[in-house]
Amino acid sequence: MAELVAVIASTHHPFYYRASTATGPERPPFADEWVRKIEAFRATLTKARPDVLVMVGSDHFHQLWLDNMPQFLVGKAPFYDANFHNEEREFGLPKMLLKGHEELSAHVLRAGLDAGFDLAFSNELRIDHSITCPIITLRPEADLPIVPVYTNIFAPPLPQPKRFVQLGTALREIIESWPSDQRVAVIGTGHLSLELGGPRQFGPHGPDPDFDRRAVGWIAGGDIEECLAEVSLESLHAPGNATHGFMDFMLMMGVAGEGRKADYVDTLDLFHTMEAYFTWYPNGEPA
Amino acid sequence: MSKYLLNKFLYTVDRDPALVERYREDPVATVADWEAEYAPRLLNCVAGEATTWLAFDDTERAALAAHDYPTLFELGAHPFLTLTLFIAMFERDHGEPLGFQREYAERLAHMTLPYPDIST
Numbered sequence: 001m002a003e004l005v006a007v008i009a010s011t012h013h014p015f016y017y018r019a020s021t022a023t024g025p026e027r028p029p030f031a032d033e034w035v036r037k038i039e040a041f042r043a044t045l046t047k048a049r050p051d052v053l054v055m056v057g058s059d060h061f062h063q064l065w066l067d068n069m070p071q072f073l074v075g076k077a078p079f080y081d082a083n084f085h086n087e088e089r090e091f092g093l094p095k096m097l098l099k100g101h102e103e104l105s106a107h108v109l110r111a112g113l114d115a116g117f118d119l120a121f122s123n124e125l126r127i128d129h130s131i132t133c134p135i136i137t138l139r140p141e142a143d144l145p146i147v148p149v150y151t152n153i154f155a156p157p158l159p160q161p162k163r164f165v166q167l168g169t170a171l172r173e174i175i176e177s178w179p180s181d182q183r184v185a186v187i188g189t190g191h192l193s194l195e196l197g198g199p200r201q202f203g204p205h206g207p208d209p210d211f212d213r214r215a216v217g218w219i220a221g222g223d224i225e226e227c228l229a230e231v232s233l234e235s236l237h238a239p240g241n242a243t244h245g246f247m248d249f250m251l252m253m254g255v256a257g258e259g260r261k262a263d264y265v266d267t268l269d270l271f272h273t274m275e276a277y278f279t280w281y282p283n284g285e286p287a
Numbered sequence: 288m289s290k291y292l293l294n295k296f297l298y299t300v301d302r303d304p305a306l307v308e309r310y311r312e313d314p315v316a317t318v319a320d321w322e323a324e325y326a327p328r329l330l331n332c333v334a335g336e337a338t339t340w341l342a343f344d345d346t347e348r349a350a351l352a353a354h355d356y357p358t359l360f361e362l363g364a365h366p367f368l369t370l371t372l373f374i375a376m377f378e379r380d381h382g383e384p385l386g387f388q389r390e391y392a393e394r395l396a397h398m399t400l401p402y403p404d405i406s407t
Contacts, residue, residue, distance in 0.1 A: 028384075061298055061368060066291055066407055067330060086301055090374055154367070156406040197366025198402060199395035202388040241366055241402055 002178040005185055006048035007280040009219060009252035009262075010041070011273065012057070012133035012189035014091040030270060037268050037277070038137045044264045044279040045138045047286045048185055052101045053139065054108070054147045054175065056188030056248055057130030058154055062086075063122075070120035071159050072167060074112070075127070075148035076105035082127045082135075096132055101145035104178060108147060111174040117167060125150075134187050151251065153190070153244045161231050164247040165224055168254020172282075186255050190248030192216070192274045193239035200240055202272045208239035212274040215246060216267055219278050222260040224253050249276075256280040290363045291407045292326060292341050296351060297359075297368035299325055301375060311376040315352045322348070357394050363403040 016038065019031045062084045064070065082096035105121075112119045127148050135142050149171070152158055168188075175184050192215050193208035200207040218227040227250060236243045256262070264279035300306045300321070310317040327337035343351070350358040354376075359369050374387060381387040 061365070065298065065330060066294060084302075085304070086371055086375065090371065155365070197360070197368075197370035197391075199392050199398050201370070201392045202385050203392075237401060 002175055002180045002182050002184050004172060004175050004282045005050055005183045005286070006045055007172075007252060007256045007282060008045060008134075008138065008185065008187040009249050009256075009276075009278040010134055010137070010187070010189050011191055011275045011277075012130050013270070013273065013275060014087065014093065014129045014133060016133060017094070017136050018092040034268060034270070034275075037266055037275075041264070041266060041277040041279070042138050042140075045185060045187070048281065049183060049286065050144060050185035051182040052104055052147070052184050053144050054104070054149060054171070054184060054186045055127075055131045055134065056149045056151065056171075056186065056251055057127070057134075058151050058190075058245065058248060060128055060130065060154065062128045063126050064150065064152075066155060069152060069155050070150070071152045072117060073120040073122055073125075073150040074105055074109050075100065075122050075125040075146075075150075076102055076109060077123050077125055078102055080125055080127045080146065080148060082132045084126065084128055087129050091129065093129055093132065096135070096142060098127070098135065098142055099145040101147050104145075104175075104180070104182070104184070105147045107178050108149070108171070108174055111177065112167075112170065115170045115174070117170060130189055134189050138187060151248055153247050156233075158233060158244060158247070160233060161236075161247050161250050162228055164251040165228065165254035168251040169257075170254075171251075172255045172257070186252070188248050188252040188255070190252075191242060191245035192249075192276055194242040194245060194273050195240035196242045198241045204271055205269060206240070206272065206274045208243075209269075209274070211239035211243070212276075215249070216265070216274075216276055219249055219253060219276070220262045220265045222253060222256060222258060222262070224250075224258045227253065252278075256282070289341065289343065289347070290365075290405065292343055293347055293351070293359065293362060293364040294368055294407065295326065295341075296321060297364060297372050299328075299330075301368065301372040307372070307375050310372075314354055318343075318348060318351045356391065357398075360395055360398060361403055363405050365405050
């Protein structure tokens with residue numbers, strides 16, 4: 001069976017690409033520290049030597065729209081074009097082309113449906129910065145085939161937080177039941193407290209540093225039960241109006257498992273949002 | 288009242304560079320023309336399959352025509368869509384990095400929790 005070699009949860013910050021590639025007066029003062037932290041985080045994936053990446057993210061009203069909105073969607077295509085015009089315009093993100101892994105996509109869909117998750121699918125999916133940001137930070141060669149998994153954290157009504165955890169738990173079982181000798185890493189990105197388009201946006205810190213501190217503790221400690229007890233669809237409005245993206249972190253806690261402490265934890269208190277980086281090695285840290 | 292149609296305006300204008308410029312320069316005419324031409328378009332279907340019942344109410348139309356993003360927030364338009372389009376139109380007028388985004392936050396400073404419902 002396939003081996004789950006790494007589970008990675010990260011914020012996805014669309015400013016990283018521009019900040020890390022800027023030079024001279026254009027380079028922001030926080031760029032060097034950010035790059036150092038990202039390169040250390042990247043090493044945690046590299047040493048797991050994955051063959052294929054399952055990428056959990058969320059479309060930001062790019063391809064998925066309110067006339068036909070899936071809650072959970074799996075891409076099944078040989079290739080994925082990436083990044084949209086408005087991401088190039090606002091963040092300077094490049095156009096990209098990523099390979100797909102159709103066999104694993106088909107397995108995730110079949111096994112997921114049979115496990116009680118009515119997953120939508122797409123055979124022509126253009127992916128956005130929720131998946132390309134972690135490619136840029138963690139695997140800039142963009143050389144590995146991917147299986148995109150999109151969640152709806154964006155357009156209410158949303159699934160409950162526990163459903164994200166359950167899907168993560170199922171995703172792990174599905175990957176570990178894939179009859180293959182491939183080494184699989186699951187990478188999911190979300191947010192800690194975040195406000196976009198509201199009065200608390202773009203402050204000197206994230207909108208709710210106390211939530212961020214507790215959230216990092218839940219993720220690092222694998223404290224799924226405690227997190228589920230404190231987080232609801234209603235409560236996530238309080239830390240910031242885009243904080244429902246935290247449910248993608250909860251999905252990744254489900255992949256890692258209840259009580260499973262992260263093997264690598266790092267944070268960066270960037271202006272307007274807290275960056276957070278976590279890696280688990282389900283079968284022990286690679287040499 | 289149609290939060291959905293407000294969002295559809297923000298979404299379809301944002302992804303069309305010519306419409307972004309037209310909305311920036313002539314919002315009153317752009318909103319009127321959009322409501323007549325674009326609002327009925329079912330996005331994944333041929334032109335003949337138009338939707339017959341979508342329309343703005345007067346408050347929504349006036350908010351869009353005035354570039355009044357605080358009112359769009361109060362009406363429950365999706366904040367991400369509003370922010371993204373208004374950055375595309377007006378960030379260029381601010382010299383300082385994130386200057387427009389901070390002004391945007393200040394103009395919404397009177398909003399307190401719970402924010403208007405954005406469910407559609």
